[in-house]
Amino acid sequence: MTKIAQTKVSRRTVVGTSLAAGGMAIGVGAGGITTALAQKVLADAATGAEVSAWVVIAPDDTVTIRVARSEMGQGTLTGLCQLVAEELECDWKKVKAEYPTPGQNLARNRVWGDMSTGGSRGIRGSQDYVRQGGAAARQMLLQAAANRWKVPVEELTVRDSVVSHTKSNRQTTYGKLVADASKLPVPDLKTIKLKDPKDWKLIGKAGVKRLDTAGKLNGSQVYAIDVKLPGMLTATIMDAPVFGNKLKSYDEAKVKAMPGIKGVYKVGDTAVAVVADTFWQAKKGLDALNPTWDESANNKVSSESIAEILTAGLASTEGVFVGNKGGDADAGIAGAAKKITAIYGSPFWNHATMEPMNCTAKWTADKCEVWVATQNGDASLAACAEAAGLKPAQCEVYKYHLGGGFGRRGQQDYTTKAVLLAKQLPGVPVKTIWTREEDMRQGKFRPVSQCKLEAGLDAQGNITGFKMRIAGPSILASVAPSRMGPGGSDPIAFQGLIAEGPEGHLGYDIPNRTIDYAMRNLHVPVSFWRGVNANQNAVYVECFIDELAKEAGQDPLAFRRKMLAKSPKHLAILNAVADKIGWEKSPPPTGVSRGIAQFMCYGSYIAAAAEVSVSDRGKLKVHRLVMGTDPGYAVNPGQIEAQVQGSVAYGLGASFYQKITIKDGRVVEENFDTYESMRLEDFPKIETVLQASGGFWGGVGEPTICVATPAVLNAIFAATGKPVRTLPLRDLKLRA
Amino acid sequence: MARLNLNGKTLDVKVDGDTPLLWTIREQAGLTGTKYGCGVGQCGACAVHINGELQRSCSIAIKDIKPTDKIVTIEGLSPTSSTAVQKAWAAVDVPQCGYCQSGQIMAATALLAKKPKPTDADIDAAMTNICRCGTYQRIRAAVHMAADMKKA
Numbered sequence: 035m036t037k038i039a040q041t042k043v044s045r046r047t048v049v050g051t052s053l054a055a056g057g058m059a060i061g062v063g064a065g066g067i068t069t070a071l072a073q074k075v076l077a078d079a080a081t082g083a084e085v086s087a088w089v090v091i092a093p094d095d096t097v098t099i100r101v102a103r104s105e106m107g108q109g110t111l112t113g114l115c116q117l118v119a120e121e122l123e124c125d126w127k128k129v130k131a132e133y134p135t136p137g138q139n140l141a142r143n144r145v146w147g148d149m150s151t152g153g154s155r156g157i158r159g160s161q162d163y164v165r166q167g168g169a170a171a172r173q174m175l176l177q178a179a180a181n182r183w184k185v186p187v188e189e190l191t192v193r194d195s196v197v198s199h200t201k202s203n204r205q206t207t208y209g210k211l212v213a214d215a216s217k218l219p220v221p222d223l224k225t226i227k228l229k230d231p232k233d234w235k236l237i238g239k240a241g242v243k244r245l246d247t248a249g250k251l252n253g254s255q256v257y258a259i260d261v262k263l264p265g266m267l268t269a270t271i272m273d274a275p276v277f278g279n280k281l282k283s284y285d286e287a288k289v290k291a292m293p294g295i296k297g298v299y300k301v302g303d304t305a306v307a308v309v310a311d312t313f314w315q316a317k318k319g320l321d322a323l324n325p326t327w328d329e330s331a332n333n334k335v336s337s338e339s340i341a342e343i344l345t346a347g348l349a350s351t352e353g354v355f356v357g358n359k360g361g362d363a364d365a366g367i368a369g370a371a372k373k374i375t376a377i378y379g380s381p382f383w384n385h386a387t388m389e390p391m392n393c394t395a396k397w398t399a400d401k402c403e404v405w406v407a408t409q410n411g412d413a414s415l416a417a418c419a420e421a422a423g424l425k426p427a428q429c430e431v432y433k434y435h436l437g438g439g440f441g442r443r444g445q446q447d448y449t450t451k452a453v454l455l456a457k458q459l460p461g462v463p464v465k466t467i468w469t470r471e472e473d474m475r476q477g478k479f480r481p482v483s484q485c486k487l488e489a490g491l492d493a494q495g496n497i498t499g500f501k502m503r504i505a506g507p508s509i510l511a512s513v514a515p516s517r518m519g520p521g522g523s524d525p526i527a528f529q530g531l532i533a534e535g536p537e538g539h540l541g542y543d544i545p546n547r548t549i550d551y552a553m554r555n556l557h558v559p560v561s562f563w564r565g566v567n568a569n570q571n572a573v574y575v576e577c578f579i580d581e582l583a584k585e586a587g588q589d590p591l592a593f594r595r596k597m598l599a600k601s602p603k604h605l606a607i608l609n610a611v612a613d614k615i616g617w618e619k620s621p622p623p624t625g626v627s628r629g630i631a632q633f634m635c636y637g638s639y640i641a642a643a644a645e646v647s648v649s650d651r652g653k654l655k656v657h658r659l660v661m662g663t664d665p666g667y668a669v670n671p672g673q674i675e676a677q678v679q680g681s682v683a684y685g686l687g688a689s690f691y692q693k694i695t696i697k698d699g700r701v702v703e704e705n706f707d708t709y710e711s712m713r714l715e716d717f718p719k720i721e722t723v724l725q726a727s728g729g730f731w732g733g734v735g736e737p738t739i740c741v742a743t744p745a746v747l748n749a750i751f752a753a754t755g756k757p758v759r760t761l762p763l764r765d766l767k768l769r770a
Numbered sequence: 771m772a773r774l775n776l777n778g779k780t781l782d783v784k785v786d787g788d789t790p791l792l793w794t795i796r797e798q799a800g801l802t803g804t805k806y807g808c809g810v811g812q813c814g815a816c817a818v819h820i821n822g823e824l825q826r827s828c829s830i831a832i833k834d835i836k837p838t839d840k841i842v843t844i845e846g847l848s849p850t851s852s853t854a855v856q857k858a859w860a861a862v863d864v865p866q867c868g869y870c871q872s873g874q875i876m877a878a879t880a881l882l883a884k885k886p887k888p889t890d891a892d893i894d895a896a897m898t899n900i901c902r903c904g905t906y907q908r909i910r911a912a913v914h915m916a917a918d919m920k921k922a
């Protein structure tokens with residue numbers, strides 16, 4: 035069983051040099067380690083030693099691989115270990131994983147690089163330096179054997195942690211070499227030659243199981259919400275339902291008299307928490323607390339008032355940013371034989387991670403620790419330090435596997451609040467658990483948007499001009515204003531829509547085009563939600579393309595193909611899903627219609643093809659869903675398949691059922707009864723086409739989410755003749 | 771004060787009668803494999819067996835539990851994960867984040883106890899737990915595999 039034990043990172047006092055993510059070797063000594071860690075070092079001397087920052091090997095050949103990114107179900111932990119192990123040439127059966135803590139990362143000059151886990155970057159954003167870390171460790175281990183046997187290192191071979199010198203018929207294992215190897219200098223990264231992908235044995239191999247499954251089968255996996263500490267109290271919290279409004283009053287005296295209650299505390303200006311011996315006592319206390327908040331203009335905001343702002347944005351010239359422009363779209367449309375216009379819209383969505391937000395914090399005047407599930411350990415450390423009023427070096431973050439992230443746990447509001455609360459009870463560990471309702475009310479939502487699309491077609495059905503105007507709130511303005519682009523723009527709005535770029539570009543060759551964005555920021559916080567803006571952008575483009583194909587009297591696949599001649603990888607994955615579903619070779623069964631869609635995002639090329647039926651009464655059934663992805667390199671095909679399936683459940687499930695409504699400034703849907711999730715019964719069988727064409731590293735966790743919905747919507751359009759332009763489907767009559 | 775029969779052991783707990791079984795299991799018995807997902811009976815993350823029946827423990831108050839009721843949690847299935855369902859779950863590599871999986875495994879175990887050879891429709895009807903990670907296709911495969919293992 036793989037135990038992630040972040041407090042157990044072993045570390046030698048005599049490390050010569052170690053790898054830095056930036057590609058340089060840096061010296062690290064014992065400075066900066068805490069007493070507990072220093073003691074641990076002594077203990078570790080007997081049990082194992084660190085070879086490079088990424089690899090610790092024990093005398094019994096157990097290899098512990100350090101994983102800086104967070105595991106939230108997406109399988110990154112296993113994939114990263116495969117990358118290290120591939121170069122290390124160790125015995126995969128003896129590999130374990132371990133999270134270094136953000137505090138250790140800080141103390142060691144960020145030797146493990148970026149801990150943030152989002153944007154489908156877990157593998158592709160660290161594949162080079164983790165492989166180098168594995169290769170460096172292998173070289174050091176081999177050198178140790180060469181020194182011991184006094185033979186040239188070139189004469190040694192290694193496989194599954196066994197080092198052999200054939201000439202002298204000698205063998206040993208990594209576990210016996212590690213003490214010597216750890217005293218050698220880490221090789222200069224520039225001299226490290228990584229394997230040619232064609233020589234990979236573990237990367238890309240079928241059937242490599244996840245390393246983190248065992249504890250998830252018998253209840254032994256400890257999540258952040260399960261943390262137990264001596265003397266710990268439990269709290270639950272409520273923040274302003276109308277975001278940002280100031281807390282006014284609450285019935286503290288009544289609640290304090292209730293059983294188990296330890297206190298009622300203000301958290302910042304807007305929130306209040308009840309601390310008790312147990313969660314249920316805290317929840318009962320909060321239920322009786324009757325908090326009130328000041329009112330503000332935001333109390334008047336509703337989904338309808340937001341829609342008015344966005345609709346106005348579709349025709350506005352104010353606050354508009356251009357993302358992709360070529361030729362003259364207006365002239366192209368003006369002179370067209372046919373003109374088509376459509377307005378689409380997308381609702382707010384909530385993450386609703388299976389594990390509600392929670393964080394345990396312990397504060398003293400000179401130290402603050404948090405136990406938390408986070409997509410960004412570095413950001414948790416920063417949030418902890420800021421809320422604690424301490425230096426980052428005085429803080430520590432213990433990371434736990436996430437019970438779901440999907441972008442939500444990239445934001446650290448919950449860490450901040452937990453620390454602000456714990457600070458009021460010095461020395462006492464306080465676990466703050468958000469109720470599902472509070473988790474839903476205090477979401478960081480997928481932005482609502484509207485999109486106006488206009489195009490002209492010539493007599494042959496070619497697009498003469500294409501205009502796309504998106505209106506909606508900006509994610510960066512909400513969560514990271516410092517990362518905004520020139521003039522306060524938000525490049526994320528154009529995800530997958532730009533003319534060129536390795537992260538994702540519109541593959542269609544449309545000479546006369548204007549794609550722009552009217553930024554309309556709201557009081558509702560928005561952030562990254564699995565697939566981010568590629569979700570709605572792919573729906574807007576790909577569903578409108580089907581509307582155009584129909585107007586042009588052309589097959590949707592053929593219509594796309596002729597515009598993708600200059601985008602061979604977009605075209606290849608589109609063709610792959612078309613082939614698989616039998617688009618050209620076999621017609622769908624009677625009463626069944628097909629839809630297709632393609633897109634590019636997170637550096638990967640994706641496409642989907644769906645077969646659906648819509649009954650006379652408008653009931654939708656998805657019969658088949660073929661999902662294609664070309665992520666360049668495929669590290670763990672089984673996990674890619676799992677991510678493709680998961681992306682459909684999450685994204686298509688949202689399109690089926692989900693919307694967050696704003697009424698009187700606050701979120702209406704507070705639990706899974708009104709915010710329904712796709713369940714097994716609705717889940718269509720997914721046929722995954724993994725076409726890893728090599729030569730680039732694309733993401734996996736998110737990309738396919740963006741094409742599932744447009745493929746299904748296009749199939750509905752084919753079935754009913756009525757385009758679907760808003761979501762969720764639950765709210766629509768699919769047949770007139 | 772209430773007396774519970776939890777995974778074959780007797781446990782006396784001091785909680786208010788309205789405390790959900792879920793929180794009693796997690797906080798009094800210290801068994802955290804049973805998860806909180808919604809608290810309103812929607813998600814199934816809190817699923818346990820009571821006298822062999824699948825139940826959502828967030829929606830059962832301690833005062834409604836009798837000392838003779840046999841409660842089994844995920845920890846009570848098999849510490850070595852050797853039940854057919856757990857073995858099938860491992861073989862198919864079902865879990866992603868894993869947070870819902872205790873409940874999924876309890877639901878699948880209860881299903882197979884009633885229907886040793888479930889059809890897809892039986893699985894649709896019985897496996898109503900939410901998995902936000904979307905492990906449904908593998909859950910279905912693993913339920914079938916566990917059924918085959920049990921027969922063999």
Ligand code: FES
Nearest residue numbers: 807808809814828
């Ligand atoms: S927590 Fe009990 S059903 Fe969701």
Ligand code: FES
Nearest residue numbers: 867868901902903
């Ligand atoms: S595995 Fe994550 S919610 Fe089911």
